[in-house]
Amino acid sequence: MKKIILPNREEWSRLVERPKIEKNELDTIVKNIINEVKTRKDQALIAYSKQFDNVELNSLQVTKTEIEEAKLLVSDELKNAIFIAQNNIEKFHQNQQLDEAVVETTIGVKCWRKAVPIEKVGLYIPSGSAPLFSSILMLAIPAKIAGCKEIILCTPPNQQGKVHPAILYTANLVGATKIFKVGGAQAIAAMAYGTESIPQMYKIFGPGNQYVTKAKELVQQNGVAIDMPAGPSEVLIIADETCNPEFVAADLLSQAEHGSDSQVILLSDNTTVIDKSIKALNEQVELLPRAETAKKAIQNSCAIQLKNLNACMEFSNLYAPEHLILASDNSNKLINAVINAGSVFIGNYSCESAGDYASGTNHTLPTNAYARNYSGVSLSSFQKNITFQKITAEGIQSIGPAIEIMAEEEGLFAHKNAVSLRLKSLKK
Amino acid sequence: MKKIILPNREEWSRLVERPKIEKNELDTIVKNIINEVKTRKDQALIAYSKQFDNVELNSLQVTKTEIEEAKLLVSDELKNAIFIAQNNIEKFHQNQQLDEAVVETTIGVKCWRKAVPIEKVGLYIPSGSAPLFSSILMLAIPAKIAGCKEIILCTPPNQQGKVHPAILYTANLVGATKIFKVGGAQAIAAMAYGTESIPQMYKIFGPGNQYVTKAKELVQQNGVAIDMPAGPSEVLIIADETCNPEFVAADLLSQAEHGSDSQVILLSDNTTVIDKSIKALNEQVELLPRAETAKKAIQNSCAIQLKNLNACMEFSNLYAPEHLILASDNSNKLINAVINAGSVFIGNYSCESAGDYASGTNHTLPTNAYARNYSGVSLSSFQKNITFQKITAEGIQSIGPAIEIMAEEEGLFAHKNAVSLRLKSLKK
Numbered sequence: 001m002k003k004i005i006l007p008n009r010e011e012w013s014r015l016v017e018r019p020k021i022e023k024n025e026l027d028t029i030v031k032n033i034i035n036e037v038k039t040r041k042d043q044a045l046i047a048y049s050k051q052f053d054n055v056e057l058n059s060l061q062v063t064k065t066e067i068e069e070a071k072l073l074v075s076d077e078l079k080n081a082i083f084i085a086q087n088n089i090e091k092f093h094q095n096q097q098l099d100e101a102v103v104e105t106t107i108g109v110k111c112w113r114k115a116v117p118i119e120k121v122g123l124y125i126p127s128g129s130a131p132l133f134s135s136i137l138m139l140a141i142p143a144k145i146a147g148c149k150e151i152i153l154c155t156p157p158n159q160q161g162k163v164h165p166a167i168l169y170t171a172n173l174v175g176a177t178k179i180f181k182v183g184g185a186q187a188i189a190a191m192a193y194g195t196e197s198i199p200q201m202y203k204i205f206g207p208g209n210q211y212v213t214k215a216k217e218l219v220q221q222n223g224v225a226i227d228m229p230a231g232p233s234e235v236l237i238i239a240d241e242t243c244n245p246e247f248v249a250a251d252l253l254s255q256a257e258h259g260s261d262s263q264v265i266l267l268s269d270n271t272t273v274i275d276k277s278i279k280a281l282n283e284q285v286e287l288l289p290r291a292e293t294a295k296k297a298i299q300n301s302c303a304i305q306l307k308n309l310n311a312c313m314e315f316s317n318l319y320a321p322e323h324l325i326l327a328s329d330n331s332n333k334l335i336n337a338v339i340n341a342g343s344v345f346i347g348n349y350s351c352e353s354a355g356d357y358a359s360g361t362n363h364t365l366p367t368n369a370y371a372r373n374y375s376g377v378s379l380s381s382f383q384k385n386i387t388f389q390k391i392t393a394e395g396i397q398s399i400g401p402a403i404e405i406m407a408e409e410e411g412l413f414a415h416k417n418a419v420s421l422r423l424k425s426l427k428k
Numbered sequence: 429m430k431k432i433i434l435p436n437r438e439e440w441s442r443l444v445e446r447p448k449i450e451k452n453e454l455d456t457i458v459k460n461i462i463n464e465v466k467t468r469k470d471q472a473l474i475a476y477s478k479q480f481d482n483v484e485l486n487s488l489q490v491t492k493t494e495i496e497e498a499k500l501l502v503s504d505e506l507k508n509a510i511f512i513a514q515n516n517i518e519k520f521h522q523n524q525q526l527d528e529a530v531v532e533t534t535i536g537v538k539c540w541r542k543a544v545p546i547e548k549v550g551l552y553i554p555s556g557s558a559p560l561f562s563s564i565l566m567l568a569i570p571a572k573i574a575g576c577k578e579i580i581l582c583t584p585p586n587q588q589g590k591v592h593p594a595i596l597y598t599a600n601l602v603g604a605t606k607i608f609k610v611g612g613a614q615a616i617a618a619m620a621y622g623t624e625s626i627p628q629m630y631k632i633f634g635p636g637n638q639y640v641t642k643a644k645e646l647v648q649q650n651g652v653a654i655d656m657p658a659g660p661s662e663v664l665i666i667a668d669e670t671c672n673p674e675f676v677a678a679d680l681l682s683q684a685e686h687g688s689d690s691q692v693i694l695l696s697d698n699t700t701v702i703d704k705s706i707k708a709l710n711e712q713v714e715l716l717p718r719a720e721t722a723k724k725a726i727q728n729s730c731a732i733q734l735k736n737l738n739a740c741m742e743f744s745n746l747y748a749p750e751h752l753i754l755a756s757d758n759s760n761k762l763i764n765a766v767i768n769a770g771s772v773f774i775g776n777y778s779c780e781s782a783g784d785y786a787s788g789t790n791h792t793l794p795t796n797a798y799a800r801n802y803s804g805v806s807l808s809s810f811q812k813n814i815t816f817q818k819i820t821a822e823g824i825q826s827i828g829p830a831i832e833i834m835a836e837e838e839g840l841f842a843h844k845n846a847v848s849l850r851l852k853s854l855k856k
Contacts, residue, residue, distance in 0.1 A: 077833055078833055078834070078837055080830070081829070081830035081831075081833040081834050082834065084534075084827060084830040085827075085830060085834065087533075088533035088534055088537065088539075091531055091533045092533055092539050095528055095529060095531045096528065096541070100523055100524065101523060103519055103520050103523045103788065105515075105519045105520055105787060105788035106512075106516055106787075106788075109782075109787050109788065111520050111787055111788045111789050113806070116766070116767055116768075118800065118801050119767065119768075119800070130838040130839040130840060131837070132838060133834075133837070133838070134834055134838060166837055202800045202801040203801045217649060221645060221657075223657065223796065223797065223798060223801075224801070225798075225801035229649075229651065246849055246853075247846070250842065250845050250846040250849050251846050253842040253845070253846075254840070254842040254843040254845070254846045257840060257841070257842040257843070258840075288841055288842050288845075289839070289841050290839075290840075290841065290842070294842065335816065338816075339544055339547065340544075340547075341814055342814070342815070343814070343815040343816070343817070344814060344815070344816045344817070345817055345819075346816060346817065346818040346819075347818055347819070347820075348850075349819045349820060349821055349823065349824045349850055350817055350818055350819040350824075351819075351824070351846040351847060351850060352846065353831055353835055353840075353843040353846045353847055354817065354819055354824065354827065354828075354847070355817055356831075357830070357831045357834045357835065358827045358830050358834065359533060359534075359537050359539055359817050359819060359827065360531065360533035360534075360537065360539045360817075361539050361815040361817050362815065366812075368651065371814075372546065372547070372630045372812075373546050373630040373631045373652070373653035373812065374653060374812060375811075375812040375813040376815060378541070378813060383803075384794075384799065384800075384801065384802060384803040385803040385806060386766060386769055386770070386772060386799075386803075387770070387771040387772070387789040387790065387804060388763065388771070388772045389771070389772070389774065389778055389782065389783055389787050389788075389789050390774040390775055390778055391773075391774075391775070391777045391778040391782055391787060392775075392777060393777055396777045396778075396779070396782065399512060399513075399516070399782060399786045400782075401509070402508070402509035402510075402512040402513060402785070402786050403509075403781055403782060403784075403785045403786050405506055405509040406506070406509050406510065406513065406561075406786065407781055407784075407785065409506055409559070409561070409594055410558040410559065410560060410561070410562060411558040411717070411718075412558060412685060412686075412718075412781075413685070413716055413717050413718065414678065414681040414682040414684070414685040414712075414716050414718070414722065415682040415685070415780075415781040415784060415785075416781070417681070417682070417712065418675070418678040418679050418681075418682045418780065418781045419779060419781055419782070421674055421675060422675060422776075422777055422779060425672070425674075425675075
């Protein structure tokens with residue numbers, strides 16, 4: 001892990017830059033996959049499963065029997081852990097219901113908003129090296145609270161044509177309406193355009209590799225909404241002398257193990273904190289099953305000493321991290337200074353993995369500096385807000401003349417006329 | 429206007445389809461413009477102004493003197509109308525502040541969200557045949573309420589290098605921080621990547637022609653957020669025997685005058701209503717300055733008789749109109765059945781132009797069936813929600829074991845270790 005001591009303000013803009021990802025070469029490959037799925041539908045999906053997942057499927061949808069089997073294969077211990085996480089995630093997202101009063105902007109002009117579920121949502125859940133059943137909780141629970149009618153899930157099968165039991169158990173638990181054995185860019189295409197088996201969805205959510213990400217980006221240009229643009233996962237930790245360097249190291253590593261392209265940043269006003277954290281990190285990494293991945297991620301990463309905690313926060317806001325950990329007993333002061341971040345973990349006991357699994361907050365968050373302009377997934381990601389207005393005769397008499405003048409100035413005489421006719425009818 | 433009587437349910441999916449827009453040929457043109465602006469910055473902008481707007485500019489930013497001049501050129505009548513609109517739009521959007529309680533999901537695990545302004549937002553305001561100062565109100569007012577630090581505005585100058593006074597007056601009134609004389613795709617590129625004069629923005633809003641729309645779509649793929657995808661404007665009216673056919677016709681026309689690609693749809697359970705509305709429309713259209721445009725739009729449009737109002741609402745939800753007018757004295761019953769719509773106008777006095785200008789609701793709305801999966805612009809479009817969590821020793825002891833089990837099942841041992849180290853330290 002590179003150590004950088006008191007860099008100049010001019011160097012900051014280079015330091016907050018993410019490693020560049022070359023995306024162009026993917027374009028053609030993923031466009032072809034999408035076109036194949038649009039044209040040949042289920043046939044294309046079955047062919048890609050053979051090609052990419054090395055499995056021959058007769059049918060794509062997971063059956064009730066398979067779900068029942070999965071229930072038996074998940075330990076009670078894991079079921080109980082999932083139950084705890086589910087409960088907390090439900091509580092946090094239930095609190096996000098829109099509850100806005102009707103506003104009477106002028107007497108006789110009532111305006112309001114109503115949150116209405118997006119009817120059809122598709123969730124993509126990867127399952128390569130790890131079955132990410134936690135992402136099912138993070139996506140299906142708010143979808144269910146929102147009231148989405150169809151919540152379908154696509155996930156790649158293994159070479160035996162089976163889906164990991166923890167995925168099936170969780171998807172069924174939280175109310176996914178249909179589950180399909182399809183992975184990769186082809187799954188995104190299927191949910192975006194529909195096939196014989198897989199219904200067309202209005203919005204697509206979920207993590208994935210660069211093919212999945214590219215496919216989401218491409219279908220978005222054709223009217224399908226997506227949760228957010230995606231990049232490699234990242235954490236930034238601001239630690240002061242009241243931190244525990246062992247915890248800091250563990251939190252840096254829990255991000256680094258995600259992928260060799262993950263980025264972790266440690267900021268501190270204190271050299272000793274940095275040295276101790278790097279030492280602890282070097283010791284802890286050796287004990288990890290995914291040590292090789294974590295070590296590669298750490299090569300892209302750095303620990304930076306800045307002159308004080310305000311400077312650390314300023315740097316963090318420029319970097320706009322997906323996860324921001326304030327590893328300090330005095331972090332309350334810093335909270336109000338957070339401008340750009342996905343999710344913030346306050347104090348020495350708020351580890352990132354708590355938010356990844358069970359504290360209740362959502363773990364689908366903006367990466368790659370998107371925290372400057374995007375929010376993480378929340379209840380509202382599964383809803384759209386419709387505005388309503390009800391104007392009485394008195395109301396249109398109040399605001400009508402202003403509308404007539406503005407419409408005329410914009411050269412829109414039919415707009416004006418719609419008001420004039422109503423005002424005239426009221427003069428009779 | 430085509431009249432369609434009681435179409436079969438199978439015909440609906442064809443009837444709700446929008447006219448196809450061919451976008452591919454734009455790709456190369458707009459990509460070139462974007463690359464030019466990225467490379468040659470202000471020089472490119474000045475060259476494009478000469479090429480497209482037929483004007484030679486020495487500097488791009490509108491000066492204080494120009495703003496002062498504009499104030500003198502706007503009539504008191506228009507200033508007063510803008511004041512009324514501003515007031516109502518402010519009231520409606522101020523009501524949208526996020527006010528969520530902190531949730532203690534488990535004892536010692538506190539989670540909450542905070543809405544934080546997007547720091548830098550760019551607004552694009554077209555000014556060709558009409559100076560759309562109303563769109564400035566709709567975008568800059570919520571940006572200001574959100575607390576965005578930089579709110580810049582780009583709008584094309586006329587051949588004398590001047591911006592329409594109503595645009596300058598309104599932009600200054602609502603607190604735009606800088607105004608630039610740049611139009612088209614080049615303005616979007618400038619705000620997305622920055623030039624010597626124009627600062628780089630994090631999110632770009634505003635209407636525009638197909639070049640502007642394409643440019644927004646392209647910069648979105650590079651991390652710049654945009655308000656929403658755009659298509660031609662549209663209205664769907666559901667009218668019953670209690671409607672006023674003169675009003676219905678006027679509302680259809682106020683949409684049709686927007687552009688020859690606009691679409692207007694009339695649904696009714698009553699043949700007489702349809703016939704009277706079409707008759708009134710044919711009479712009214714002749715009196716409009718933009719009659720030619722409106723007539724072309726009407727060619728793409730139709731009046732459809734369905735068996736009852738429930739069927740009308742079902743059709744409307746399938747169509748997902750940008751604007752939905754419930755032209756009836758009995759429209760209260762229908763309100764709860766609205767699933768897909770941008771903004772809804774209830775009753776015979778709620779004309780669309782009220783919402784376009786002055787009722788208080790936002791007129792930046794999802795077109796092209798995007799109302800199925802996108803909301804219109806609101807206060808939250810100018811904010812991102814950051815999640816926070818604060819976990820105590822007691823809190824991590826409660827949820828820690830569940831996190832350990834889930835992380836292990838997902839094969840993420842560093843995630844587990846971040847919790848295990850904390851639990852161990854608490855056992856001492």
